[in-house]
Amino acid sequence: MGEIEIKRVNFFDGQFLRDVEFNELSDYMVHMRRRLLYVLFNKTGVVRAVGPDLKVEVPGQGVKKIVVRAGMALGRRDDLVEAKEIILREDLTIDLTVKSEQVPDPLQAGETGIVTVHYDEERIADPPSESDESKPTRIKEKAAIRVHRRESPLVDPDSKEPYVRLGTVALDTMQVADARQFTFLQKSLLADTPSITVVPNSVRAGDDLELTVGATDFDLSNPTMSVSLTSPPGGPAASNISVTKANVAASSITLKFKIPVTDPTGTWRLRVAVGDNGADAFLTVRAGMQLTGFEGVDQPAGNPIFKIKGAGFEEVMSVQFKDNSGQFMPELRIPTANVAVDQIVISKNDIPAAAMNGQVKVHSDKQEQTLDVILPPILTQVPFSGQRNHTIDIVGSRFVVGDTTVTFAGSATASPVASPAPTDQKFTVRVPNTATTGRIVVKTRGGAVQSDHDVTVTD
Known part of the structure; x- marks a missing residue:
C-alpha cells in the first residue's frame, strides 16, 4: 500500500450516492489528519502529555504482572505519509506468565520481556446495521500492547504498523526499565519565539x-x-x-x-x-524580614530562651544590642539551628551582660531592621535575708520602672516602693507579710528571673 491520492468527494443535486462515496470522504479526512501529524512530529514515539503516559510499571510485590499506563503514541508510516494515533484509553494490567492477546508467548524464568505498542483496528457491528445486510458499521481504533520474549521487530509482521518501544521487564526480579521513545514537534516548523x-x-x-x-x-x-x-x-x-x-x-x-x-x-x-x-x-519571591515583637524568658519554669518574633527570617542572622551608652554593640551571630522563619531564639546566657533595654538591630542576610525590646533582668545583689513588712534593696540591670514585680516564696508579690525612686539598676521593695523563705523572682516584660540563693524571711 502506498500514499493515497489526495482527492475530495464532490457532491451535487441528483447525485446517486453509494457507500463508496461516504467511505472515500471518511478516508480523505482521516488521511489529511494523519498526514498533518506526519509533518508535525519527527518520528514514531510516545506523545508526552503527562509524566506516566504509556509507562510500564509493576503494580505490587510478589506478582508477575505489569501495568501499562494510559496514554497516546504515534506510529509514523513513511510509505503512507501518515502518523497514526495510538491511544490507550485506560491503564492495562498484563500477566506475563499467562498466554493472552498481549502475551502470545509467556515469559519463562530468567527471561526479559520487551513491551511495545502499535496501532491496530477492528471492524465491528456496534451499533448493528439496521439494513437487511449484516456488516460492520464502525472501525474501532486500538492500541495493541505486546510483550515480546526476544528482540522485537521494528514493525508488526501482519499490519506493518511500527512498534513503539515502552520498556523492558525482567521476569525473575520484576525490575522495569523505562525505554519509552518519545516523539516531538518538528522544531523547523516553529517560528522563532522570543x-x-x-x-x-x-x-x-x-x-x-x-x-x-x-x-x-x-x-x-x-x-x-x-x-x-x-x-x-x-x-x-x-x-x-x-x-x-x-x-x-x-x-x-x-x-x-x-x-x-x-x-x-x-x-x-x-x-x-x-x-x-x-x-x-x-521569579520566586520569598518573604522579606519583618519584626513584630519579642517574648521574654521564664527561668523559674525552666525556660531560659528569649525570642524575637517576626517573619521572613533566613539562615544568615545576627543581632546587635545597645549598651548603657546607647551605642550598638558588636554583632551576635545566631546559630542556624536557632533560626526559624518566624522567630529567632537566644539563650539568656548568650545575651551580653552589658546589653540594655531599648533598640535591638536584627540582620538577616542583606536586610536590617530595629525593634524595641525589654531584655531579661539581671540580678547582681540580692540580700540573703529580709524582715516581713520591712524593705530590702535589689541591685542589677534591665529593670523597668513601673513594670517590675518581685515574687517571694509563698507566692507573695510586691512592687518597688516609690521612695527611694526606683531606677533601671536598683529598686527597693517591702517584704510582704505572707512571704516565706526561698528564692525571689523578679519579673519584667523581658521575662522572669530568679535569685541564685534563698532569701531568709523573718518576723
Whole structure:
C-alpha cells in the first residue's frame, strides 16, 4: 500500500450516492489528519502529555504482572505519509506468565520481556446495521500492547504498523526499565519565539535587587522596551514597583528594583515587551524580614530562651544590642539551628551582660531592621535575708520602672516602693507579710528571673 491520492468527494443535486462515496470522504479526512501529524512530529514515539503516559510499571510485590499506563503514541508510516494515533484509553494490567492477546508467548524464568505498542483496528457491528445486510458499521481504533520474549521487530509482521518501544521487564526480579521513545514537534516548523531568562530567579522581598535578564530572538536595547512585574494571581495586588535599567545590550540587561516586604510572596511574572512582542520569566519571591515583637524568658519554669518574633527570617542572622551608652554593640551571630522563619531564639546566657533595654538591630542576610525590646533582668545583689513588712534593696540591670514585680516564696508579690525612686539598676521593695523563705523572682516584660540563693524571711 502506498500514499493515497489526495482527492475530495464532490457532491451535487441528483447525485446517486453509494457507500463508496461516504467511505472515500471518511478516508480523505482521516488521511489529511494523519498526514498533518506526519509533518508535525519527527518520528514514531510516545506523545508526552503527562509524566506516566504509556509507562510500564509493576503494580505490587510478589506478582508477575505489569501495568501499562494510559496514554497516546504515534506510529509514523513513511510509505503512507501518515502518523497514526495510538491511544490507550485506560491503564492495562498484563500477566506475563499467562498466554493472552498481549502475551502470545509467556515469559519463562530468567527471561526479559520487551513491551511495545502499535496501532491496530477492528471492524465491528456496534451499533448493528439496521439494513437487511449484516456488516460492520464502525472501525474501532486500538492500541495493541505486546510483550515480546526476544528482540522485537521494528514493525508488526501482519499490519506493518511500527512498534513503539515502552520498556523492558525482567521476569525473575520484576525490575522495569523505562525505554519509552518519545516523539516531538518538528522544531523547523516553529517560528522563532522570543524568550528571556532571569538570574537569579529566586529573590527576597525587601532586598535591593539586581537581576540579569538574557534574551533570545529579542532586542533588549530597543528604546521602546518595557518591563512589568505581576504578583501571583488570586493574591493581593503588588505595589507600584519602579524598575531601573542598566548595562543595556541587545541580548542582556540589568534590572534594579525592590519588592516591598509587605507585598505577596510566591511566583511573580516578569514581562519584557517590545511593541506587540513580549516574553515572560518567573521569579520566586520569598518573604522579606519583618519584626513584630519579642517574648521574654521564664527561668523559674525552666525556660531560659528569649525570642524575637517576626517573619521572613533566613539562615544568615545576627543581632546587635545597645549598651548603657546607647551605642550598638558588636554583632551576635545566631546559630542556624536557632533560626526559624518566624522567630529567632537566644539563650539568656548568650545575651551580653552589658546589653540594655531599648533598640535591638536584627540582620538577616542583606536586610536590617530595629525593634524595641525589654531584655531579661539581671540580678547582681540580692540580700540573703529580709524582715516581713520591712524593705530590702535589689541591685542589677534591665529593670523597668513601673513594670517590675518581685515574687517571694509563698507566692507573695510586691512592687518597688516609690521612695527611694526606683531606677533601671536598683529598686527597693517591702517584704510582704505572707512571704516565706526561698528564692525571689523578679519579673519584667523581658521575662522572669530568679535569685541564685534563698532569701531568709523573718518576723
